[in-house]
Amino acid sequence: MTAGFDSHYLSSTTNSFLTFAQQAAPEVLPRPTAGIAQVPQAPEGTTIVSFKTGHGVLMAGDRRATMGNVIASHTIEKVHAADSRSVIGIAGAAGLALELIRLFQLELEHYEKIEGTPLSLDGKANRLAAMLRANLGLAMQGLAVVPLFAGVEPGSEAGRLFSFDVTGGKYEEVNFHSIGSGSGFARGSLKKLWHPQLEDGAAVRVAIEALIDAADDDSATGGPDFMRSIAPVVHLADASGVRRVPESEVLDIASAVVAARAEGDRS
Known part of the structure; x- marks a missing residue:
């Protein structure tokens, strides 16, 4: 055996980073705390919105965590x-x-390094579902995690969205979806504002409108914070890749939304 390397590093051929970590170093993975039925209260994050655009998908989230x-x-x-x-x-x-x-990021990177090709979107969503099933013990102790996943296949402009439950159930959404405590208010906003041919700028505005609507009625959701210059995180994914919309651009759009609402004009 090569000095300095555990046998797992030399013999493992799995394309799953999670499986490899369980074999080589299980202590690095989240796991339930033995003998504790309910863990102490921990900070929680909400709200996330995602929808298809004219060229791919958008996902945005507010910046507040509550306890x-x-x-x-x-x-x-x-x-x-x-x-x-x-x-x-x-x-x-x-x-x-x-x-x-x-x-999850390591899982996808590990698979691509081992196989020489990225997973399909369905494959990525399946891997995420498996990770949630492995986390079920922690969810039963009160540390539930619910993800939203979206993307495009290489060379395609057709975006796809997947939602999940704490048991690892996977569900493909048709056009848009939202998760978190403000999700109901955000989805109500998206029903009125979303359409399938949204260009990037208009899509960012729709996402900001939805998050502002959620923050207006849900105390756990934070809207744009102009005093601290804190903007929601917005990512766009299309055939050219994933990019994060600059905070300054998001704040400018949010400012325009607030100004229009102050004047009674949501257009």
Whole structure:
């Protein structure tokens, strides 16, 4: 055996990073706490919206994390690029959610390195569902994580959205979806504003409108914070890849939305 390397690193051929980690270093993975029926209250994050655009998909999330009636963070980022063609957003136990995002990113990177080709969107969604099933013990202890996943296939402009439940159930959404405590209000907004041929600028505005509507009625959702210059996180995914919309651009659009509403004009 090569000095300095555990046998798992030399013999493993699995294309799943999660399986490899379970074999080589299980202590790095989230796992239930033995003997504790319910873990102490932890910060939770909401709200995430996602929908198809004229060229791919958009996903956006507010920046607030709450712990009961207390705002635990004003700046948490709940939406991230999963790889070069897909994005993931997560609501629920904030610390565990961010850890799950990192593990999912490694899962996709590991598969591509081993197989020499990226997973299909269906394959990525299936891997994410399997990770949620592995997390069921923590969910039963009160640390539930619910993701939203979206992306495009290489060379395609057709976006796809997938929602999940805490048991690992996977559901493909038709046009748009939202998760988190403000999701009902956000979906109500999307029903009125979304259409299938949205260009990027108009799509960002629709996402901001939905998050502002959610923040207006849900105390756990934070709207754009102009005083602190904190903007919702917005990612666009299309045939050219995934890009994050600059915060300054998001704040400019949010400012225009607020000004239009102050004048009684939502156009």
